[in-house]
Amino acid sequence: MTNPPNNNTRLPGRPKRSEEELPIDQLILRIASNLFMENGYEAISLQQIAKACGVTKASIYYHFESxxxxxxxxxxxxxxxxxxxxxxxxxxxxxxxxxxxxxxxxxxxxxxxxxxxxxxxxxxxxxxxxxxxxxxxxxxxxxxxxxxxxxxxxxxxxxxxxxxxxxxxxxxxxxxxxxxxxxxxxxxxxxxxxxxxxxxxxxxxxx
Known part of the structure; x- marks a missing residue:
């Protein structure tokens, strides 16, 4: 028998629960900082940052113009x-x-x-x-x-x-x-x- 899905499981790339409690702009800053420092500037796109934050790309543009x-x-x-x-x-x-x-x-x-x-x-x-x-x-x-x-x-x-x-x-x-x-x-x-x-x-x- 297949076990029912665990709704509490965090999807890959999604922020941890403690991070989800941060204001959106602070969450974006924290995750973007890690991604930039680990991978460099060119290798990371706003779409990748949005995905890692669990938000849309439009949400990033709402807080940061570029x-x-x-x-x-x-x-x-x-x-x-x-x-x-x-x-x-x-x-x-x-x-x-x-x-x-x-x-x-x-x-x-x-x-x-x-x-x-x-x-x-x-x-x-x-x-x-x-x-x-x-x-x-x-x-x-x-x-x-x-x-x-x-x-x-x-x-x-x-x-x-x-x-x-x-x-x-x-x-x-x-x-x-x-x-x-x-x-x-x-x-x-x-x-x-x-x-x-x-x-x-x-x-x-x-x-």
């Missing part, structure tokens, strides 16, 4: 959340190394595509103002790290240097932890975070 605007809103929303989490971690008490290691572990636990590659792909479709908005949101994350590095320099915890350069170097090393590369080493986010932080903190010179 794919470029949705991409911009998605990226700035994502970087805004990243800044909030970065600030929370870096403002904790404790040694700078421990806070950076925790930040690295959190970031590596959410692997995604290379942001620089995604931006190069999307740039031709974005207006100068949209590019400026995205770059400003990314720099806001760096500002949190710059402040932490400068504070640690002032306290003598690390040697005097360029805090902006340190922030860029730190995030560049974290890109080693994207999905494709980290899989080659078969390391958990925690172990990979420790390896990256050991290289960042101690370099390659014997101690």
């Amino acid at each position: 794919k470029a605007q949705l991409f911009t809103a998605s990226v700035t929303s994502m970087t805004g959340m990243a800044r909030m989490h970065t600030k929370r971690i870096m403002e904790q008490d404790g040694p700078l190394l421990d806070r950076l290691r925790e930040l690295a572990q959190v970031k590596l636990a959410r692997p995604h595509g290379d942001f620089e590659t995604i931006m190069r792909e999307a740039r031709a479709s974005l207006s100068p103002e949209q590019i400026k908005t995205i770059m400003a949101s990314e720099e806001a994350i760096n500002d949190v790290l710059i402040h932490s590095f400068q504070q640690s320099m002032d306290q003598g915890e690390i040697r005097i240097g360029d805090p902006l350069f340190l922030a860029h170097t730190f995030y560049s090393l974290l890109m080693v932890g994207n999905r494709e590369i980290s899989a080659d080493y078969n390391l958990s986010p925690t172990h990979l975070a420790h390896k990256i932080m050991d290289l960042f903190w101690h370099g390659v010179v014997p101690t």
Whole structure:
């Protein structure tokens, strides 16, 4: 005897129940952010985003006038959340190394595509103002790290240097932890975070 269909089964591509409780524009932003970061700009269409959200393409156009605007809103929303989490971690008490290691572990636990590659792909479709908005949101994350590095320099915890350069170097090393590369080493986010932080903190010179 065939079992009756389960009406509670979520269809492939449909949002989770917790996501369905979000306002439509926030649901679209969350899912679009994931799709863009995992697949790039060109590979994802508004129709694919609509299907993943369980809404019509017209619903997306109701909230966002174009794919470029949705991409911009998605990226700035994502970087805004990243800044909030970065600030929370870096403002904790404790040694700078421990806070950076925790930040690295959190970031590596959410692997995604290379942001620089995604931006190069999307740039031709974005207006100068949209590019400026995205770059400003990314720099806001760096500002949190710059402040932490400068504070640690002032306290003598690390040697005097360029805090902006340190922030860029730190995030560049974290890109080693994207999905494709980290899989080659078969390391958990925690172990990979420790390896990256050991290289960042101690370099390659014997101690």
